[in-house]
Amino acid sequence: MITPSMVGAWTLFKKELLRFWKVSFQTVAAPVITALLYLLIFSHVLGSHVEIYPGVDYTVFLIPGLIMMSLLQNAFANSSSSLIQSKVMGNIIFILITPISYLEFFLAFLAASIIRGVCVGFCIYLVSTLFIDLPLEHPWIILAFAFLGSAMLGAFGIIAGLWAEKFDQMAAFQNFVIMPLSFLSGVFYSIHSLPPFWQKVSHLNPFFYMIDGFRFGFFGVGDISPWLSLSIVVFSLLVLSIITILMLRAGYKLRG
Amino acid sequence: MPAAVQFHDVSKHFGALQALDGVDLSIEQGEFFALLGPNGAGKSTMINILSGLLRPSQGSVEVMGFDVIKQYREARRSLGVVPQELVFDPFFSLREMLRFQAGYFGKRKDNDVWIDEVIEGLGLSDKAGTNMRKLSGGMKRRALIAQALVHKPPVIVLDEPTAGVDVELRHMLWEFIRRLNADGHTIILTTHYLEEAEELCSRVALLKQGKIIKLDTTANLLRTMHGKLLQLKFSGELPAALIPMLKEKNPEGYLLKLDEVSALEHVLVNLRQADIALEDLRLIEPDLEDVFVEMVGKSS
Numbered sequence: 001m002i003t004p005s006m007v008g009a010w011t012l013f014k015k016e017l018l019r020f021w022k023v024s025f026q027t028v029a030a031p032v033i034t035a036l037l038y039l040l041i042f043s044h045v046l047g048s049h050v051e052i053y054p055g056v057d058y059t060v061f062l063i064p065g066l067i068m069m070s071l072l073q074n075a076f077a078n079s080s081s082s083l084i085q086s087k088v089m090g091n092i093i094f095i096l097i098t099p100i101s102y103l104e105f106f107l108a109f110l111a112a113s114i115i116r117g118v119c120v121g122f123c124i125y126l127v128s129t130l131f132i133d134l135p136l137e138h139p140w141i142i143l144a145f146a147f148l149g150s151a152m153l154g155a156f157g158i159i160a161g162l163w164a165e166k167f168d169q170m171a172a173f174q175n176f177v178i179m180p181l182s183f184l185s186g187v188f189y190s191i192h193s194l195p196p197f198w199q200k201v202s203h204l205n206p207f208f209y210m211i212d213g214f215r216f217g218f219f220g221v222g223d224i225s226p227w228l229s230l231s232i233v234v235f236s237l238l239v240l241s242i243i244t245i246l247m248l249r250a251g252y253k254l255r256g
Numbered sequence: 257m258p259a260a261v262q263f264h265d266v267s268k269h270f271g272a273l274q275a276l277d278g279v280d281l282s283i284e285q286g287e288f289f290a291l292l293g294p295n296g297a298g299k300s301t302m303i304n305i306l307s308g309l310l311r312p313s314q315g316s317v318e319v320m321g322f323d324v325i326k327q328y329r330e331a332r333r334s335l336g337v338v339p340q341e342l343v344f345d346p347f348f349s350l351r352e353m354l355r356f357q358a359g360y361f362g363k364r365k366d367n368d369v370w371i372d373e374v375i376e377g378l379g380l381s382d383k384a385g386t387n388m389r390k391l392s393g394g395m396k397r398r399a400l401i402a403q404a405l406v407h408k409p410p411v412i413v414l415d416e417p418t419a420g421v422d423v424e425l426r427h428m429l430w431e432f433i434r435r436l437n438a439d440g441h442t443i444i445l446t447t448h449y450l451e452e453a454e455e456l457c458s459r460v461a462l463l464k465q466g467k468i469i470k471l472d473t474t475a476n477l478l479r480t481m482h483g484k485l486l487q488l489k490f491s492g493e494l495p496a497a498l499i500p501m502l503k504e505k506n507p508e509g510y511l512l513k514l515d516e517v518s519a520l521e522h523v524l525v526n527l528r529q530a531d532i533a534l535e536d537l538r539l540i541e542p543d544l545e546d547v548f549v550e551m552v553g554k555s556s
Contacts, residue, residue, distance in 0.1 A: 004362020011359025
């Protein structure tokens with residue numbers, strides 16, 4: 001039986017989906033083109049010089065990392081930009097005065113972030129396969145990391161959206177937290193190519209586990225065990241979700 | 257039958273600032289009620305507590321018998337709020353926005369007929385598919401009212417609904433709000449246009465520094481301003497005997513306060529004795545603004 005509360009949460013989810021879909025050129029097409037440009041440039045410059053996994057061409061190695069990086073960044077952008085815009089414009093009030101609970105709010109924003117992240121990732125995959133033959137060793141692992149990774153960044157986006165009060169605070173969050181974590185996670189290289197100290201530092205970066213596990217799904221090879229990566233991603237998602245839910249329950253920067 | 261809105265000993269402080277101080281208020285179902293007060297009196301704080309945007313520091317608030325904290329879902333379903341600021345979601349058209357708003361309250365597709373009725377009632381039919389960004393200020397104001405009505409709430413709060421709108425639209429909105437009240441909705445209005453409260457509301461609460469300093473029917477409040485005002489225009493100075501009655505000197509001349517109509521004779525005699533030739537004379541009924549100024553002035 002569908003209750004009014006379920007209709008409320010479903011409507012918020014639909015609204016969040018439509019919000020990014022209405023500007024899909026900016027929210028889907030643009031990240032796909034950016035990822036393809038990375039692919040074009042890096043594969044052209046490094047393609048013939050680097051072989052990270054035996055028998056795997058550098059261009060092929062690069063694609064899963066680029067897919068995951070774009071997926072994570074867009075899942076984050078979806079929830080964070082929606083929240084900060086609504087807060088700055090003041091239209092967040094239209095949600096706050098409704099019977100939607102903090103948990104329903106969380107689930108609706110999280111689900112929309114997952115859809116956008118996975119949608120961007122899938123589009124990059126589709127376009128890449130037009131030019132490059134990409135193996136799919138463990139599709140379920142690919143899907144698991146795609147959904148868990150976008151959920152994790154969706155939750156992170158809600159936290160950032162709640163915390164930020166101005167657009168420049170959000171830009172700082174994106175440029176000084178999300179961007180370094182995603183670029184220094186092994187998207188363009190294997191961490192085994194790093195000096196031991198930086199290998200250790202990379203292990204502190206949760207983005208590394210998402211990208212390595214995701215890549216394992218394609219090649220059946222990774223820097224560490226995919227199960228360790230999966231455990232760390234699930235744990236990180238749980239921690240971030242709990243923090244987000246507690247912030248929403250307290251009405252952090254939403255209700256006085 | 258529960259009260260439409262009930263405040264029980266509600267206080268709210270923001271750090272050292274006491275925004276509300278032990279407010280007790282009961283608004284019955286079907287009332288057309290005005291919350292009046294100078295800026296910072298606590299009107300918006302009361303509305304924000306009612307709608308769940310703020311939590312009271314002390315006391316409790318109910319909407320149609322539902323506690324706004326413990327039974328927030330039922331309380332919010334019973335309440336429609338028209339915010340003061342012209343806020344809107346720039347991604348959507350008017351109809352999309354109204355459908356989403358109704359959905360948040362658990363309303364489904366069969367509610368679309370009511371949404372169309374609201375759009376038509378507010379004269380927005382030809383703008384239903386237009387993006388909110390492209391609507392004029394007056395249209396955005398009407399769209400906000402439509403948003404508050406999409407889930408058919410029994411209690412409607414209008415926070416300065418006619419701020420910044422032209423006279424024609426103001427009268428159109430008055431008519432629309434009157435119709436809502438006639439249909440059984442409880443209306444709570446905050447306004448800076450005292451004329452608006454006098455025209456529409458049957459009961460008024462005057463707030464100052466977080467406290468209700470007067471709560472009565474509009475008619476009773478107007479009666480408390482016993483006497484009338486007398487506007488005189490003549491050249492020369494006001495005779496000394498009339499100075500105790502002087503309320504103000506204005507560009508039109510002198511405004512005197514008459515405790516009784518019979519005092520008019522006293523004024524005329526004194527003017528005649530001073531050999532003053534009257535150019536104009538006007539008797540004025542006191543309005544809510546006079547009550548407001550007097551009450552707010554008295555309590556300070």
